[in-house]
Amino acid sequence: MSNPQFSERIIFVTFDQLSRSHGALATAVPGQDQIVFIESHDMLTARTWHAQRLFFLLSCCEHLKSELDAGGFQVTTIHASSMRSGLEKLRAQHPDLPIVSTSPSSRSLRQVLNSLGVELLPNNNFLTTPEQFTSWASGYKSLTMEYFYRWQRKRLNILMDHDQPVGGQWNLDHDNRLPPPRPKKGQAPHLWPEPLRFESDQIDDQVRDRLSEFHTWGEPPNGTWATTRTGALAQLAHFTENSLTNFGPFEDAMPTDTWTVNHSLLSPYLNVGLLHPGEVVQAAIDKYEQGGIPLSSIEGFV
Template identity: 35%
Template sequence: MTVLVLGDQLTRDHGPIADGTSDVLMVEATAFATRHAYHPHKLALVFAAMRQFRDDLRETGHTVHYHQVETFAAAIEAHFEDHPDDELVVMDPPSYRGAERLRSIVEDAGGALDVVENDLFLVTPDAFDEWFDGEGSGGEGTNYRHEAFYRWQRRETGYLMDGDDPEGGEWNLDDQNQEAADPEKEFPDPPRFDPDELTRETVEWVEETFDGGYDTTVKGGAWADPEPFFWPVTRAQALDALADFCEHRLAGFGPYQDAMLDGEWSLNHLLLSPAINLGLLHPREVVEAAIETYRERDDVPLNSVEGFVRQLIGWREFMRQTYRREMPEMATANLLDAPHDLPEFYWTSETEMHCLSDVVGSVRERGYTHHIPRLMLLSNFALTYGVEPAQVNEWFHAAYVDAYHWVTTPNVVGMGVFGTDVLTTKPYASSANYVDRMSDYCSDCAYAKTETTGENACPFNALYWDFLGRHEDDLRNNYRIGPVYGHWDGKDDDERREIHDRADEIRELAESGDL
């Protein structure tokens, strides 16, 4: 029997490899890398991590059959030509119908495939289904509620629990984690890992092989000239990055986890979602390292570690399960019938909106921003602008180094642009008020944060009110956003018409590249 190790299952400590199987099959398929306009750092990360893992396995006595081919099917066919009596075993991939596609490819090549549980998550599909479909699950009809799931997971894992109660007496300390960061405050630099020879060769190979995939005139020269590659691509590097986070950034993570600062792309964030999603780190060991640090040090507050734990055992696991249950409908959902194309500046960063220019610039440079720019700037603009959800999802999938379809689809379609209401109870729409409160972007912007109409009015303001006006029939009775309509009711017909005209003008400016 041979273990088929996929590019997001790079672990020796979990799954079939951990059971002692010595033969391994890995496939590096270039066709995968041309499906979207992927950021070069994302491609370099995946391929470098796979090659590093291959060499690590060989050094530890494994026999690794490593195929560098155009298509995955070609590698499987070649494997069974050389090993006709072999059987493959693989951990269940989290992507929709991933196991079905793999089994079809293997069977077409005359082989057999055993799909086993994916051990790289904390919650199994069966456990989630039993909880959600049972009494007291927190589900309301077909809707999913993260807070109920999170509390269930706290009880199941015992993390930050005091008997049957949450440590500190509260489940969620989010109200302590919404401070705006002072621009004068210094944040620790995250670790950057100098590529070794193998990683350097991989980065150069990506640049030479896939240049047409991400540096195209169609996408406005997307991802041209990113900064040097620095992401961890081995387990040792990932463990070093985890230790660095616990030592230098965990204590300040909580208060500023929602903050945004001009030019500060990392703040106190973990930056290990790429390594976790590749399998180099298990979410359990990451959470337990943070909790251990909290236990050992007086300077790490409960709100910091609770906010961190909530992201991993709560939100990440919740996204995986809602994606699994709601596909394929979730991928094409468009609840509000958003009709517009994604503006070109998402690829180029060429806009006078200071916040979006800086954030897209960060994506272009390194394929990363933390979760608040993703939700409250990039997704918020797309939501109120009216971008078709599938286009936003494709951009996030291509642009971010930690993005996979199971990650982006519920986060972007479900939460970011309200393409479906099975996941969230309201659209996360906001005006410039939120951006100004949580960042320093507005103080140095060509647009006026206090103006709604007029040529220098912040686009977020007119788009926000235009969004509420256009979707009044859908949203007025929403208990979370409905109260805002009291302000809409206070605007007369002339003001509403000016708002809609300004929103139309913003769309025209974005389409022409002049926003």
């Protein structure tokens, strides 16, 4: 652990808060804040991970550490048996330094952080705060996704024409349930968009070598998933350019000749904070407003 005299505050970062521009890291100042990550043995071994998922989490985290280090931050990784023990070790080694973190999505981790006196900053990696959701939900005896969806559309002014949905209908599910195309005899098979492939860098290679330490299942990393924000933005652009047009009609289709169909493949990046839902929605809306995107596709996506 580095000497605390060079730090005024510690920022604890979890694996799903890897955004430099949101949450606690958005407030970080080089030379003042020490950035701490905890690699928990329990988290990495309590379940059998898919090799690509574990690779993705670890490599995204290592890329952020490298970026922060290059930006002049003091970056520390604590290896511990559990997240709690790692945080207790951190508190014991820095009893006089304030520790802050973005409020985690995990309730159990939030309880641990509260018990150790960690200051929790609002988690703005979502479009809706817990307080906003609670306020909305208090007006209903039972919660229905459709009503929440309409409230969000109105509140965020997404695909709205004043107080009505663009096109006059809230959802176009009836247009978005086509089966996979079945070419007639003599016709060429339907061509689905080719997914992006991402080249490995030195950090990726080092993380890939670590996978042998863990019990995993599934195909090893093969370039399907980016591990940086730059790569995540490239995937977003690839989706809006190549797949958004036909996203809607086949969003529920399960063809046998592709696993990607017209899907965005953006969920992992949203889950760890490399993309913000607001920028994803805006990128799709911007493409729609340029023309050529059916309303059923843009509505089905957002």
